[in-house]
Amino acid sequence: MTAVGAAGHREGTAIRRAALLTALLTAGGTALGFLRDLVMAHRFGASSGTDAFLVAWTIPETVSPILIEDAMALLMVPLATRLLREPDGIRPLVATVLPRLVTVLLVVTAGLLLAAPLLVKVLAPGLDDPGPAVRCVRLTALTVLAFGVAGFMSATLRAHHRFGPPAAIYAAYNAGILVMIAALAGPLGITSAALGVACGGLLMIVVQLPAFVRCLRATAPAPAARADPADHEERPERPEPPERSGLAALTFAAAVPIVLYTVTRQAQVLIERFLGSALAAGSISHLNYAQKVGQVPMVASLLLVTVTFPRLARASAGGDVDGVRRRVETDLVVVSAIVLYAVACMAAFAPLIIELLFQHGRFTAADTSRTALVLRVYVLGVWGQAMMGVAARAFFAGSRPVWHPARAMAAGLAVTGIAGSTLVAAAGTTALAAANAAGITVAALLLLAAMRRHVAPVSARAVGGDLGTLLLAACLAGAAGVAVTGAAPADPGLLGPGVPPLPRLLAGVAAVTAVYAVVLVLAAHARTRATGPLGPLTRIRHQEEART
Numbered sequence: 045m046t047a048v049g050a051a052g053h054r055e056g057t058a059i060r061r062a063a064l065l066t067a068l069l070t071a072g073g074t075a076l077g078f079l080r081d082l083v084m085a086h087r088f089g090a091s092s093g094t095d096a097f098l099v100a101w102t103i104p105e106t107v108s109p110i111l112i113e114d115a116m117a118l119l120m121v122p123l124a125t126r127l128l129r130e131p132d133g134i135r136p137l138v139a140t141v142l143p144r145l146v147t148v149l150l151v152v153t154a155g156l157l158l159a160a161p162l163l164v165k166v167l168a169p170g171l172d173d174p175g176p177a178v179r180c181v182r183l184t185a186l187t188v189l190a191f192g193v194a195g196f197m198s199a200t201l202r203a204h205h206r207f208g209p210p211a212a213i214y215a216a217y218n219a220g221i222l223v224m225i226a227a228l229a230g231p232l233g234i235t236s237a238a239l240g241v242a243c244g245g246l247l248m249i250v251v252q253l254p255a256f257v258r259c260l261r262a263t264a265p266a267p268a269a270r271a272d273p274a275d276h277e278e279r280p281e282r283p284e285p286p287e288r289s290g291l292a293a294l295t296f297a298a299a300v301p302i303v304l305y306t307v308t309r310q311a312q313v314l315i316e317r318f319l320g321s322a323l324a325a326g327s328i329s330h331l332n333y334a335q336k337v338g339q340v341p342m343v344a345s346l347l348l349v350t351v352t353f354p355r356l357a358r359a360s361a362g363g364d365v366d367g368v369r370r371r372v373e374t375d376l377v378v379v380s381a382i383v384l385y386a387v388a389c390m391a392a393f394a395p396l397i398i399e400l401l402f403q404h405g406r407f408t409a410a411d412t413s414r415t416a417l418v419l420r421v422y423v424l425g426v427w428g429q430a431m432m433g434v435a436a437r438a439f440f441a442g443s444r445p446v447w448h449p450a451r452a453m454a455a456g457l458a459v460t461g462i463a464g465s466t467l468v469a470a471a472g473t474t475a476l477a478a479a480n481a482a483g484i485t486v487a488a489l490l491l492l493a494a495m496r497r498h499v500a501p502v503s504a505r506a507v508g509g510d511l512g513t514l515l516l517a518a519c520l521a522g523a524a525g526v527a528v529t530g531a532a533p534a535d536p537g538l539l540g541p542g543v544p545p546l547p548r549l550l551a552g553v554a555a556v557t558a559v560y561a562v563v564l565v566l567a568a569h570a571r572t573r574a575t576g577p578l579g580p581l582t583r584i585r586h587q588e589e590a591r592t
Contacts, residue, residue: 073214074340080218081336082401083225084237089406090329090415093176093234098317098328099168100180100238103156104187104245105313110306111149111188112195112213134200135260142196149192156185167314168328170321180238190245197252200259202353209255213248220244302440305450308457309432312483315461316476319468327473330411333402334419334477341386342430345379353437360441368438369500375434376502377510381564383430384518387423389556392525394419395533396549418477425481428488435491438499448494456487509571517563525556 088094156163160181164174171177198210224240232239313335320328359367390397394416403412436449460483467475496502529552530537539548 069208069211069215070343073212073218074343076215076218076222077336078401080221080225081333082404083222085333085402085407086405087225087229088234088237089408090326090333090411091406092172092325094329094332095168095321095325095327096171096173096177097180097234097237098332099164099171099177099321100184101241101332102167102314102317103181103184104191104241106307106310107188107191109310110303111191112198134203138200138260142193145192145196146189149189153185153188156188157182160185168317168321170323172325176234179235183235183238184241186242187245190242190249194245194248194252197249197256201252201255204259204262206255206259209252212251216247216251217244220247301447301450304447305436305453308450308453309487311457312460312480315457315464316480319464319476320473323468323472326411326414330415330418330473331476333398333415334422337397337401337419338390338422338426339429341383341390342426342433344386345382345430349375349379349434349437353441356437357441365500368441369502372434372438372495372500373502373507376431376507377514379430379434380427380511380514383427384514385521385556385560387426388518388522388525388560389553390423391420392522392556393529393549393552394423396529396545396552399533400545400549414473418473421474421477422481424478425484428481428485431488431492432484435488435495438495439491446498448498449491452487452491452494455490456483456485459483459486513564513567513571517560517567520563521556521560524559525552528552528555 084094084097088097160178161174163181164171164177168174168177194213198213201207201210220243221237221240224236224243228236228239316331317328320331356368356371359371395412398412398416398419399409402415403409432449432453439446439449460479462479463482464476464479467479471478496504526537528538529548530539536543537548539551543551
């Protein structure tokens with residue numbers, strides 16, 4: 045094996061290990077998040093109280109993409125990756141940016157605490173009693189500071205290829221919420237969940253602090269040796285570290301388009317809740333439960349993108365356009381394969397999934413029916429959400445500020461707003477879910493087209509062929525699942541009546557999996573015989589083997 049092949053093999057092994065660790069820890073956090081939603085559905089149902097909490101939940105739900113996952117990561121990981129090549133590493137970045145970040149976040153937090161009544165009136169003007177929502181908003185506002193510090197730590201650790209602690213933050217976060225609900229739901233009611241959100245934000249910092257400190261110590265500059273006049277001219281001068289003012293200006297210039305992109309993306313949820321607040325009590329909760337289930341496959345599929353993003357940033361910083369293209373092509377197909385399979389399952393088995401997860405305690409069969417209908421519509425936009433994640437990272441991996449993701453998302457947001465406000469009176473929560481799906485899909489298509497022009501010449505024929513095959517497989521697999529389990533609780537399907545929900549769901553998932561796999565295998569075989577290897581995944585693997 046050549047040196048290049050050995051390096052490629054080691055990098056591939058590192059990616060697989062990091063992806064596995066991230067997947068395991070994220071799965072733990074996701075499981076706790078589901079348990080959190082189950083506990084809330086059991087204790088509080090879908091009521092005016094949960095609607096009030098979800099209005100306050102808008103704050104952590106909005107600042108989390110900005111300060112942890114999207115804006116902070118997309119800004120800090122490429123910047124920290126470039127600075128790691130400097131003698132001083134990331135210490136100038138931490139010393140320059142972190143104190144200013146904390147100061148700004150403290151001001152924002154104070155503003156939210158004071159403006160809580162006005163914020164509730166703006167976000168959900170249709171609430172009959174805004175008092176519980178105001179109390180919850182003041183507690184969840186504390187996450188602004190906590191999420192900002194936790195996100196800065198996560199981005200720094202990921203740039204160092206330390207993926208464990210950042211992947212554990214949501215497990216710590218949800219654990220804090222669950223503990224507060226278990227301890228204080230009796231005396232405080234829904235306010236206990238908001239208090240848990242504030243405590244969970246603090247735990248996100250605590251779980252990363254030891255690894256963050258170790259990274260700073262590892263990048264500390266070595267002590268300067270005593271100068272020797274005899275060899276003064278022979279030693280090259282050490283490069284000067286970047287000026288703090290210039291570093292701060294660079295950080296701000298790169299942050300603006302990323303923050304605008306993230307805010308416009310999160311604004312889809314704000315539109316849903318603004319329009320949903322005028323509907324019947326519990327409508328916002330139905331949308332929220334469906335959204336939580338629908339986003340699971342997107343989060344799972346983007347684990348790969350999270351792990352490969354530092355390498356994408358490194359290829360972009362080195363001007364390796366072909367490397368960027370190969371990475372993006374692979375991510376597009378792999379993420380689509382995961383997401384479309386999950387969409388087939390959720391569209392086919394939405395009533396069974398919601399019944400098994402939430403229909404306990406105060407969450408009724410009527411709530412299950414309404415939430416399942418919303419979920420079936422909502423998942424039509426999950427592919428678009430995943431593609432936005434892949435394409436946006438391709439843009440933000442570079443060193444220059446880019447506005448294409450924000451522009452594409454603004455166009456999608458306009459579609460969501462117009463469609464939602466036009467149809468909500470006639471179709472209620474279903475219209476809001478459909479507007480969300482339409483808007484994010486339009487935004488994704490626009491951004492993918494811009495990515496081919498401005499980032500890397502992704503092969504539309506190869507990737508498009510693979511995506512078409514995956515879409516066909518998902519449609520056939522979903523139809524097979526519906527045939528096995530039935531389209532609704534009153535339809536017994538091929539299994540017949542009397543089969544409990546869990547065995548019925550497992551049988552349906554088995555049918556979807558089998559049909560999905562068979563269609564992909566047959567399509568791959570047919571295309572290999574006709575035109576050669578199937579798309580970028582096979583082509584890239586062959587290129588790696590040839591290089592080895």
